[in-house]
Amino acid sequence: MEEEYDLETLAVRSGVHRSQYNEHSEPIFLTSSFVFESAAQAAARFKGEEPGNIYARFTNPTMTAFQERLASLEGAEVCVATASGMSAILSCVMGLLNAGDHIVSSRSIFGSTVQLFGNILSRFGIETTFVSASDPAEWEKAVKPNTKLFFVETPSNPLMELSDIASLAMIAKKSGARLAVDNCFCTPIIQRPLELGADIVIHSATKYLDGQGRVLGGAVLGSAESMEGVKNFLRTAGPTMSAFNAWIFLKGMETLKIRMEAQSKSAHEIAQWLEAQPSVERVYYPGLPSHPQHELAKRQQSMGGAILSFDIRGGRDAAWRVVDSTKMISITANLGDTKTTITHPATTTHGRISPEARQAAGIGEGLLRLAVGLESVEDIKKDLARGLA
Ligand SMILES: *Cc1c(COP(=O)(O)O)cnc(C)c1O
Numbered sequence: 110m111e112e113e114y115d116l117e118t119l120a121v122r123s124g125v126h127r128s129q130y131n132e133h134s135e136p137i138f139l140t141s142s143f144v145f146e147s148a149a150q151a152a153a154r155f156k157g158e159e160p161g162n163i164y165a166r167f168t169n170p171t172m173t174a175f176q177e178r179l180a181s182l183e184g185a186e187v188c189v190a191t192a193s194g195m196s197a198i199l200s201c202v203m204g205l206l207n208a209g210d211h212i213v214s215s216r217s218i219f220g221s222t223v224q225l226f227g228n229i230l231s232r233f234g235i236e237t238t239f240v241s242a243s244d245p246a247e248w249e250k251a252v253k254p255n256t257k258l259f260f261v262e263t264p265s266n267p268l269m270e271l272s273d274i275a276s277l278a279m280i281a282k283k284s285g286a287r288l289a290v291d292n293c294f295c296t297p298i299i300q301r302p303l304e305l306g307a308d309i310v311i312h313s314a315t316k317y318l319d320g321q322g323r324v325l326g327g328a329v330l331g332s333a334e335s336m337e338g339v340k341n342f343l344r345t346a347g348p349t350m351s352a353f354n355a356w357i358f359l360k361g362m363e364t365l366k367i368r369m370e371a372q373s374k375s376a377h378e379i380a381q382w383l384e385a386q387p388s389v390e391r392v393y394y395p396g397l398p399s400h401p402q403h404e405l406a407k408r409q410q411s412m413g414g415a416i417l418s419f420d421i422r423g424g425r426d427a428a429w430r431v432v433d434s435t436k437m438i439s440i441t442a443n444l445g446d447t448k449t450t451i452t453h454p455a456t457t458t459h460g461r462i463s464p465e466a467r468q469a470a471g472i473g474e475g476l477l478r479l480a481v482g483l484e485s486v487e488d489i490k491k492d493l494a495r496g497l498a
Contacts, residue, residue, distance in 0.1 A: 116182060116298060117366045124177035124359065126170070137356040138170045165352065167344045175355040176328070178362055179318070182297040183310050185330035189339050190355060194293065194313020195221050196348035197327030201289060201311060202258070203346070204329075204339030208234035210257040215242040215272060217265035217470070218291065219313075220458055226260070243402065245276040252284040259284075262291040263300075263409075267418045267454045267478040268471055269393040271402040274409055278306025287335065293317070293445070298369040300410050308335060314354075316445025317415075319361040320368050324354040368447065368483065372415035375489070376481040380417045382490055388427070388497045390420040390475065416444060418454075418478040421497075425474040428453050432477065434496030437488060444480035449489055452478050 143162040145151035153159035180188035191197040216239040226237040240247040259281045263272040281288040289309035290302035314326035380394035395406035396413020
């Protein structure tokens, strides 16, 4: 859309291109290929001289609508949709890096991203140095002549550690590297990394963009120049977003702003309430003044977000008691849903790392992560209170 519109308007209206039938709601184009009007048109499409669809591994109109809508929300020139959040991260790396290149990455990132960088890319000659999410000096020290990518996720999972995007962007620029931010926890409603100086934004659309836990998808966003290689990798290797999933995300994004606002407001209230519970030792939530980076949170996020974690006195037994005493909250490692979810990181999402490494990362046996949904705050509190008592 050419004019300037607010985020909530873009979330509903951008990416709309009606077909000859003038449908109101976005259609799902379930077709693997597209027909040409002539041999000359087919040739022009394949040569890239004429825009248009060829084959659904490259583009499909529903996916294109999703890409335009998310690009408008993140303020990005180009969005490339992928089959999952992990394939977004893989496509970003494959599109931008070569054997012999080096990544500097936050240590506090999604478990599968750690595996991808540490165990898979390393087999193909791409090396990663893991550093502290919150200490820009460590990033500066880790830079090598072949560093091409900085990778960060903020707030981090599960301890809600923040990274200063603007500071990291400055160090990346000085080092000739691009800064990629996994913006899954905040979404563009709460945090817009490109405005803060980042070069690339990554999403697991599986989480808040859908928001209702239905399908997997992802996206990589950035300048047209930086997305060229990413697009080529996807076309060739094929982890493309399906038309059906793109449609789910288009519909999900229409309610993104009101969901993020409502879920973030509830998370804030629950975080405050948890802080007052005698059995709770510590609450990790960027929206609370007790968070060590609260000032940074106020600078780079418009809200605290819908995810929080807290330490229970009494270690694993006490934490499991809270989990097992819930009747409504879902016991699942997933997040970003309208249904509130609870997880015990030490024995689930972070169970594969050694107890020493877990301790060093601050993920104790008494830690619980809560991803707050759309139920009433009072009902969520009631469900937690039983196990906290
Ligand atoms: C879930 C998640 C991913 C991976 O996304 P998938 O869609 O599951 O592949 C990446 N980053 C973060 C922060 C996530 O929460």
